[in-house]
Each structure stands twice: as C-alpha cells, then as structure tokens.
Amino acid sequence: MCKDSNGNVLQDGDSVTLTQDLKVKGTSVNLKRGTLIKNIRITDNPEEIECHAEKVKNLVLKTKFLRKH
Template identity: 55%
Template sequence: MSDDDYVYDEESGEWLSGTAIAARRQASEVVVRDSAGAVLADGDQVTLIKDLTVKGAGQTLKRGTVIKSIRLTGDTQEIDCRFEGISGLVLRAEFVRKR
C-alpha cells in the first residue's frame, strides 16, 4: 500500500491514506514489558522471578520455573500461558523475566 492509496476504515467510517492506516495500527499495538523492562512477544519463553500460588489449582509455581510459548492478551500487564496441570493460566508481567 502506498501513501497515495486510500482505504475505507470500517471502524471510523472514513477513507484514510496508507500512512494514516499504518500510524493507527502502530498506535494501537500494546507493548508488554517484563520485570527487567524487556519487550515480550507472542511465543516467548519466560522465567518466574517469584514463587506464585495459583488460585483454584492448589499449586505453587516456584521461582525459576520456565513458562514456554506465552501469548499476549492485549493488556499491558497480563500474559496468557499454559503449564502442566493448570488450564487458563494468566500471569502478571511484573513476575516474569524473558529468557
């Protein structure tokens, strides 16, 4: 898409230029940072920096536990992940560090 192309934006109901669409997409992206300030992305591996008690599972995840293949939720502080025996695990980004 070049700068001269116009695209109909269904959200706003307006015709916008290619640069305006690119700027809007870039502004809407959420940046999630770990406890050390590193930017997290889908599929990253993280390590827990603190023992965490998982509510409803009766289990504690120990410090140093590796969580593989995280997914960003759209919230700047929450990441979705899987761990053996725990379904629907959501961790706060402040308790993890990128590997």
C-alpha cells in the first residue's frame, strides 16, 4: 500500500503536491515545493511512484516528499 507523507493512501491517477524542493538527477531541472503532479502511477515499491513533471518524463519520486492533493 502506497502512502504519502501524511499517511494518506495513494492510488493510480491521483494528484500530489511536492512538500520540498527536489533536484532531478541527470538533468538541470529543479522541482519546486508546491508543484502539482497529476496522474501518478503506483510502482511495485510502496515508497515510490512514477509520474511526468515539468519537462521530465518517466520520473520516479519517493512518497515521503509528496502530499495527496
């Protein structure tokens, strides 16, 4: 079961907000706190989700940096 930083259960297609600024490895992109990410996909690892964000496709984020929108 995949949960966000507040303990809310995440499901495929949910929208989430970043709780802190994140540097995307391998790119010059910085995702700012408060960035809305739509249509997430749950992975086999309950601590990670897949998504698309500002100019970055196939991004994997840790759920501890997310809050369900």
